[in-house]
Amino acid sequence: MNFPKSLSALALLCCSVAAPGAEAPSAGLDQDLQNLKKDVLDINRDLFVLQEDLLFPANTQVAVFVSMDVGLFFALDSVKLSIDGVELAHYLYTEREAEALLKGGVQRLYVGNLKVGKHELVAVFNGKGTHERDYRRGTTLEIDKGIGAQFVELKISDLQRKQQPEFVTRIWE
Amino acid sequence: MRRLLAFAIALLLSGGAALAAADKPKPGVLREGRQIRDLHYGDVLFHFYQDDFFNAIVGFTAARQMGRAEPHAADGELLLGGMLLSYGQHQQASQIFQALLDSGAKQEIRDRAWFFLSRVSFDRGSVDRAQDSIGRITGKLPGRLEDERRLLEAQVLMGQQRYAEAAAQLADWKGGEDWAGYARFNEGVALVRAERIDEGLKVLEIAGTTGGSSEEDRAIRDRANLALGFAAVQTERHEAARTAFRRVRLEGPWSNQALLGLGWAESAMGHYREALVPWMELQQRDLLDPSVQESMLAIPYAMMGLKAYGQAAQRYEKAIASFDVESRNLDRSIQRIHSGAMLDELFADDNPNSLGGNWQIDRLPATEETRYLVRLMSTRGFQEGLKNYRDLRFVHANLQRWSRDLGTFSDMLATRKMRYEEHLPAVRQAMERNAIDVAMERRAALVARLSTVEQTRDPISLASAREAAQWAQLQRVSQRISQLAPGPQADALRDRARVLQGVLRWNLSHDYAVRLWQTRTELARVDKALAEARTLRTSVVEAQSSEPSRLAGFGKRIDAQGPRVAALLVRTDALLARQRQELQQIAADELTLYKERLAGYSSEAHFALAQVYDRAAVKAPAP
Numbered sequence: 001m002n003f004p005k006s007l008s009a010l011a012l013l014c015c016s017v018a019a020p021g022a023e024a025p026s027a028g029l030d031q032d033l034q035n036l037k038k039d040v041l042d043i044n045r046d047l048f049v050l051q052e053d054l055l056f057p058a059n060t061q062v063a064v065f066v067s068m069d070v071g072l073f074f075a076l077d078s079v080k081l082s083i084d085g086v087e088l089a090h091y092l093y094t095e096r097e098a099e100a101l102l103k104g105g106v107q108r109l110y111v112g113n114l115k116v117g118k119h120e121l122v123a124v125f126n127g128k129g130t131h132e133r134d135y136r137r138g139t140t141l142e143i144d145k146g147i148g149a150q151f152v153e154l155k156i157s158d159l160q161r162k163q164q165p166e167f168v169t170r171i172w173e
Numbered sequence: 174m175r176r177l178l179a180f181a182i183a184l185l186l187s188g189g190a191a192l193a194a195a196d197k198p199k200p201g202v203l204r205e206g207r208q209i210r211d212l213h214y215g216d217v218l219f220h221f222y223q224d225d226f227f228n229a230i231v232g233f234t235a236a237r238q239m240g241r242a243e244p245h246a247a248d249g250e251l252l253l254g255g256m257l258l259s260y261g262q263h264q265q266a267s268q269i270f271q272a273l274l275d276s277g278a279k280q281e282i283r284d285r286a287w288f289f290l291s292r293v294s295f296d297r298g299s300v301d302r303a304q305d306s307i308g309r310i311t312g313k314l315p316g317r318l319e320d321e322r323r324l325l326e327a328q329v330l331m332g333q334q335r336y337a338e339a340a341a342q343l344a345d346w347k348g349g350e351d352w353a354g355y356a357r358f359n360e361g362v363a364l365v366r367a368e369r370i371d372e373g374l375k376v377l378e379i380a381g382t383t384g385g386s387s388e389e390d391r392a393i394r395d396r397a398n399l400a401l402g403f404a405a406v407q408t409e410r411h412e413a414a415r416t417a418f419r420r421v422r423l424e425g426p427w428s429n430q431a432l433l434g435l436g437w438a439e440s441a442m443g444h445y446r447e448a449l450v451p452w453m454e455l456q457q458r459d460l461l462d463p464s465v466q467e468s469m470l471a472i473p474y475a476m477m478g479l480k481a482y483g484q485a486a487q488r489y490e491k492a493i494a495s496f497d498v499e500s501r502n503l504d505r506s507i508q509r510i511h512s513g514a515m516l517d518e519l520f521a522d523d524n525p526n527s528l529g530g531n532w533q534i535d536r537l538p539a540t541e542e543t544r545y546l547v548r549l550m551s552t553r554g555f556q557e558g559l560k561n562y563r564d565l566r567f568v569h570a571n572l573q574r575w576s577r578d579l580g581t582f583s584d585m586l587a588t589r590k591m592r593y594e595e596h597l598p599a600v601r602q603a604m605e606r607n608a609i610d611v612a613m614e615r616r617a618a619l620v621a622r623l624s625t626v627e628q629t630r631d632p633i634s635l636a637s638a639r640e641a642a643q644w645a646q647l648q649r650v651s652q653r654i655s656q657l658a659p660g661p662q663a664d665a666l667r668d669r670a671r672v673l674q675g676v677l678r679w680n681l682s683h684d685y686a687v688r689l690w691q692t693r694t695e696l697a698r699v700d701k702a703l704a705e706a707r708t709l710r711t712s713v714v715e716a717q718s719s720e721p722s723r724l725a726g727f728g729k730r731i732d733a734q735g736p737r738v739a740a741l742l743v744r745t746d747a748l749l750a751r752q753r754q755e756l757q758q759i760a761a762d763e764l765t766l767y768k769e770r771l772a773g774y775s776s777e778a779h780f781a782l783a784q785v786y787d788r789a790a791v792k793a794p795a796p
Contacts, residue, residue, distance in 0.1 A: 029748075029751055029752065029755055030561075032748055032751075033561055033564075033565070033748060034261075034262060034265070036565075036568065036741070036744050036745060036748055037260070037261070037262055038262065039741060039744075040568050040571065040572065040745075041227075041230055041231060041262075042234075043572075043575070043734065043737055043738065043741060044227075044231040044575075045231055045234040045235045045238060046734065047575050047734060048231055048232070048235040049235050049238055049239060050582075050727075050730050050731070050734065051578070051582075052235075053727070054582060054586075054727055063212075065212045065215065065216065067212075067215060096223050097219075097223065099222065100218075100219050100220075100222035100223045101219065103222045104215070105215060105216070105218040105219030105220070105221070105222045105223075106212050106214075106215025106216050106219055107219045108212075108213075108216045108219075147708070147712075153212060172212055
């Protein structure tokens with residue numbers, strides 16, 4: 001019976017945590033794959049820019065972003081966005097997306113075009129407040145759209161003083 | 174590794190703030206010391222934090238091309254390199270880290286770049302290059318990234334078989350508790366490999382009995398106990414081995430090996446009956462596992478120890494039969510792999526819009542090969558091949574979508590051209606009427622009037638329409654009174670008209686300053702409106718001349734992308750076929766290895782069975 005031989009083989013197997021990664025089995029294929037993925041990333045970048053230029057020209061573009069700071073008093077479920085009474089986005093967040101916001105990610109909720117002049121933006125946030133209570137809060141912002149792209153941030157942050165969430169809107173230059 | 178890497182980049186982004194081990198950050202901690210200075214950069218992070226590396230990279234490079242995300246330039250480059258690494262683009266990632274090093278970036282950025290370069294090299298199997306890169310780090314890395322550096326350095330040393338140095342690197346771990354289990358386990362293994370057995374066993378004993386209660390902590394403890402058990406058996410410390418093996422959980426990735434080891438520890442002490450307990454338990458488990466296969470032979474070995482030769486012979490025969498059945502199953506599966514059927518079933522319900530690394534093992538098809546697939550998926554080669562194949566399927570779906578979108582863009586552009594041509598005559602007509610110029614002339618006249626009013630301080634000129642009408646009426650009344658025959662009645666009327674004129678003038682004079690200011694304010698508003706109208710007219714005039722060339726420019730850009738997408742689709746199809754072939758080959762090779770191992774065990778069983786028969790023949794001599 002080859003008792004010691006099999007033991008040493010298994011012992012090596014269980015202690016292999018520190019082994020470096022092996023070289024890819026087929027270097028040619030790996031190289032071609034790397035090159036293709038690079039070219040695909042490049043064309044996606046170019047097409048992304050083309051799409052933005054074409055669909056959302058800089059002089060009429062408006063983009064609305066959602067961000068979260070802390071999130072102790074509010075767990076985001078969904079957000080509804082309207083501009084001038086027209087509903088433009090109704091977004092339900094997955095757990096993964098809500099976590100990404102908590103970590104510091106900023107979601108581009110909506111991108112579209114607006115004419116020069118005054119517009120009313122309304123955002124309604126739904127989620128859970130403290131003690132798992134349903135929480136719904138709206139915020140309104142008047143935008144004076146000039147010539148040039150306009151970016152709006154809808155920020156959910158914690159108001160420590162009142163132990164409740166705060167919904168702030170900010171226009172970025 | 175991808176998750177660890179993403180976590181490391183998250184650490185890097187946090188500027189060294191303390192983090193909990195779990196993916197979910199402690200609220201309020203992660204964002205400490207870090208402010209998003211650009212919304213588009215934040216959008217990149219939103220994708221990145223969801224492991225959506227492809228869209229994060231595209232978003233970042235597009236934002237950079239559009240002149241956005243500039244406030245995060247240096248951090249951004251590190252992030253881009255890390256994201257490319259996570260997406261499997263190690264060459265591009267290395268180039269970015271190298272460019273950062275060549276650009277004379279700040280030392281702290283350079284140190285982090287060296288760390289990532291070392292990680293790339295280590296993951297690609299270039300241990301010496303990894304050693305060179307990590308050796309160039311001059312300072313302490315921020316926060317827990319420093320812990321990762323120490324662990325990586327020790328791994329590199331172990332890769333170079335410099336076990337004593339690796340153990341020294343990890344000795345007296347003072348880093349974060351989250352990594353302490355890894356550090357102690359690696360230190361123990363390094364000491365054992367450096368043949369400092371007593372010290373190694375002591376460290377593995379600590380690693381196997383301390384730590385947290387998370388699944389990750391338990392898994393590390395299992396591995397430490399397993400390593401401890403095997404090292405103890407090899408050095409004939411069977412009691413210690415038994416204790417260590419028994420600490421490994423019964424259900425877990427290391428349980429089969431622990432059960433096998435426990436049996437060996439018992440049998441080494443002559444406890445064959447006790448050895449049979451864990452080995453019989455292994456009989457209930459998957460025969461593809463090497464520990465289960467080995468237990469098929471270990472059981473009759475123990476029975477021989479108990480002198481139960483008949484039962485031992487039966488067990489050997491059962492093992493041979495089981496190996497044969499499994500071997501035939503493997504043959505069938507290898508054939509199905511070569512025919513492509515297995516991969517077709519594997520990808521039947523797979524979403525091509527999902528990136529390569531995000532594979533859900535519970536989505537495996539319920540076929541007879543499923544258990545082989547589960548095992549294949551735990552091998553590095555198949556995992557890598559599967560990830561690449563799924564990346565290619567994603568790329569294919571992505572390019573097809575762009576191909577459709579480019580068609581839509583062309584239609585949209587044609588509609589815009591048509592609308593432009595339709596609206597042009599009406600716009601030209603409006604321009605010819607020149608309403609703005611007329612308004613400008615009226616405004617100039619108004620300014621001149623206001624200037625006269627200011628010079629003469631004539632309050633009547635600032636009267637409202639009603640007051641002006643009243644003033645005119647009083648003037649007319651005075652005129653008529655002047656035509657009346659002189660007399661007391663005419664005098665009384667004249668006095669009354671004079672009083673009324675005086676009151677009106679007094680009122681207007683009293684409000685003169687306010688009215689003048691109001692008029693100026695109104696004029697400023699008119700100026701603003703006129704300026705906007707002029708700007709608008711300028712853009713309309715410019716658009717008249719530039720729109721055709723702008724539309725033509727878009728047309729050219731769209732036309733240029735079509736052939737690029739088509740050529741990439743051809744390359745993708747070719748690579749998909751090659752990658753599929755490669756994946757099938759990896760799977761078939763892996764199953765062939767299983768088959769060969771089974772054949773080895775089978776011949777061992779045949780040999781042992783012959784020995785049992787020989788022994789039986791010796792004990793029962795012919796009459």
